[in-house]
Amino acid sequence: MRLEKCWFCSSTVYPGHGIQFVRNDAKVFRFCRSKCHKNFKMKRNPRKVKWTKAYRRLHGKDMTQDSTFEFERKRNRPERYDRNLAENTLKAIKKIDKVREDRAAGHHTLRMKGKKAKKQREEAKELEQGITLVKAPSVLQEEPSLTLPKIKVKVSHQESQENRAMEE
Amino acid sequence: MGGKCPHRKVKKRRLSHKTARRTKFLVKGDDAVYEALKKPEEERRPLPVDEDLPGMGQYYCLHCDRYFPNVATRDEHFKTKRHKKRMKQMMGPAPHTQLDAELAAGMGMPDNGPKLMPM
Numbered sequence: 001m002r003l004e005k006c007w008f009c010s011s012t013v014y015p016g017h018g019i020q021f022v023r024n025d026a027k028v029f030r031f032c033r034s035k036c037h038k039n040f041k042m043k044r045n046p047r048k049v050k051w052t053k054a055y056r057r058l059h060g061k062d063m064t065q066d067s068t069f070e071f072e073r074k075r076n077r078p079e080r081y082d083r084n085l086a087e088n089t090l091k092a093i094k095k096i097d098k099v100r101e102d103r104a105a106g107h108h109t110l111r112m113k114g115k116k117a118k119k120q121r122e123e124a125k126e127l128e129q130g131i132t133l134v135k136a137p138s139v140l141q142e143e144p145s146l147t148l149p150k151i152k153v154k155v156s157h158q159e160s161q162e163n164r165a166m167e168e
Numbered sequence: 169m170g171g172k173c174p175h176r177k178v179k180k181r182r183l184s185h186k187t188a189r190r191t192k193f194l195v196k197g198d199d200a201v202y203e204a205l206k207k208p209e210e211e212r213r214p215l216p217v218d219e220d221l222p223g224m225g226q227y228y229c230l231h232c233d234r235y236f237p238n239v240a241t242r243d244e245h246f247k248t249k250r251h252k253k254r255m256k257q258m259m260g261p262a263p264h265t266q267l268d269a270e271l272a273a274g275m276g277m278p279d280n281g282p283k284l285m286p287m
Contacts, residue, residue: 005266005270005273007266007269008269009269010270012273024193027199028266043198045263046268046269047264053273054268054272057271057272068274069274069275071276072275073276073278073279075278075281076278076279076280077282100274
């Protein structure tokens with residue numbers, strides 16, 4: 001069973017799924033779903049469409065060079081069946097898949113690293129501007145937790161007495 | 169698609185859809201044109217005489233995959249914006265292929281196995 005890749009979005013095409021177009025120069029184009037087929041018919045370039053793997057690779061969104069990419073290949077000369085080899089391969093697949101996932105997650109965190117301060121600033125601004133959506137302005141004035149606390153200032157009694165004396 | 173049509177008097181519909189009307193199977197794909205352009209000059213065969221094509225198929229634009237009735241119209245075509253745009257596109261990086269799609273999906277280069285005939 002050969003699992004092909006979609007020409008447009010590079011997702012896996014399982015047998016019985018998608019559609020295949022053979023051009024009159026015998027070039028084969030496989031598509032995973034009608035979305036990809038339609039985009040091909042519209043002559044869109046997968047490198048310029050943001051949701052495709054080709055775009056994400058080209059713009060540094062995904063990992064590009066990794067040793068785990070060397071395992072899955074199109075083999076034009078099939079391997080002779082060997083029970084032990086098949087068993088070991090099935091075991092290895094799980095491990096390699098985990099390694100790849102971890103590395104991809106590491107790549108993602110590294111990519112998102114410098115954006116925390118920017119995100120915080122943007123969110124603080126949004127909160128400041130949109131606080132009226134959460135609380136009505138009148139409530140905001142009344143509720144003490146949302147406004148600055150009132151400070152009590154002590155006024156000395158002696159001064160007032162002196163003032164009265166002056167008035168008399 | 170559709171270029172300017174100089175004779176049209178109706179203001180709303182001034183574009184001609186002559187090229188769009190060509191059957192989709194007659195138009196060469198971008199990658200086919202790119203490969204044809206990559207070939208060196210010597211390898212290109214002289215254009216075969218075809219009486220069904222405009223100008224017996226002798227005046228051809230390789231970039232745009234179009235035939236013209238005579239040299240003058242072809243040279244005029246070379247000056248158009250559309251042709252220049254197409255030329256720029258063909259000078260750029262190679263068009264997307266199935267191999268690119270597979271590499272983007274996290275696959276390695278295709279494995280052809282050991283050589284059967286030792287050289």
